[in-house]
Amino acid sequence: MVESRIDSRKKKLGSKRAPVQERSRQRRDEILAATANLLDRVGFDGLTTTLVAKELGISVGSLYHYFPHKQAILHALGERWLEEYNAALAKLEEATRDNTDIEKWAAAAVRYVGEVYEEQRGILPLVQAMYAVPELRDLDDRHDEQVVSQLVPMFDRMKIAKSNSERERIAWLWLEMTHALFVSISEQDGARAKRSREDLKDLCFRLLEKWSV
Amino acid sequence: MVESRIDSRKKKLGSKRAPVQERSRQRRDEILAATANLLDRVGFDGLTTTLVAKELGISVGSLYHYFPHKQAILHALGERWLEEYNAALAKLEEATRDNTDIEKWAAAAVRYVGEVYEEQRGILPLVQAMYAVPELRDLDDRHDEQVVSQLVPMFDRMKIAKSNSERERIAWLWLEMTHALFVSISEQDGARAKRSREDLKDLCFRLLEKWSV
């Protein structure tokens, strides 16, 4: 709710400030990309600030110019995960807006959300850690919240459950269930992953069908 | 003050060895108990060897007399989790031996396995880490294997699926699904947890019913 304090000076300093901010934003992105890259290669525990700095050819101190601490880098990466996930749900909402077929919804949901898990496969160690590491725990909570609030209206449209509190509970179930399976699926080979994804779609369908009214 | 309780030459039967081993085993258990206790209080990341040593009133070096490294303590604790889980499945097998009712099986499974999650609630941070930490990963793999091999015969008896490879796949699905939900449930308050457990029972039933032949 805080109005930007920079707005008043934007006209005057805009041209001078933008490049600096742009460069800064770019560096931040570079750090995030390098971290995501290393996360995939050395794992959550193997990740060190020295390693990230070396990967970018800068000093550790420089890293701390852009992020207050290591967790902040991981946190920003987690934010990105939330955004991608939310974008997938928005696409799902869009794609299933004018049908109430539960089975089709389940298929679309598994496809769209599954794509996120595939594309972000490298940072899954981080996503898993979100639950366990206290400093990242808020991401997990927000993720839950956001997903539930996006699913409830869709469930409503599909006439699933008779109250919103029930829909919230089912949305949570759906989230936990699909998350556990997508993470496992991300480590399976192509053929098995394909079958597992079909199983999951089916499981989603059955879950929702049960509460269909 | 020196007592001649040290027998330099051991007898054939080794009857004198037992007390020493017994004492050693006891210390190991104490270390495990203290670690489990701290895990619950300070979390997976907050756990340090110094802290464990302090908790027991011994030195760090002494810790390394009983375990080669920190991960070995956690590993041993993980082994215990596997044992408890397997014991629950054995009880489940025993309790459902002479019926083929899928719904009853689902109820019993959620009850017995759920008890393990409740009793071992303190070490759930560790169980979660088993997946992410490379040194503990073998526990996760063995857990998967053991659970699947215990479930397949039960599925067979209940006439679920038409081949063992299918049963293995369903067992894996069951494991991932219930694990994700049990972990989440362990953090809910009593009333909500009760409802969630019923939802889970229902979900299990529907999962198995689908493949019932």
Add this chain to the structure above:
DNA sequence: ACCTGAACACCGTTCAAGT
């Protein structure tokens, strides 16, 4: 203004020295 890297506190682990 931005970057550097030695310095600091703290971790897991070791091992010479005590009892």
Add this chain to the structure above:
DNA sequence: ACCTGAACACCGTTCAAGT
């Protein structure tokens, strides 16, 4: 035989000093 705790390598983080 068993235990101790200073010492070591390495982590995240800081900050005086460079450009």
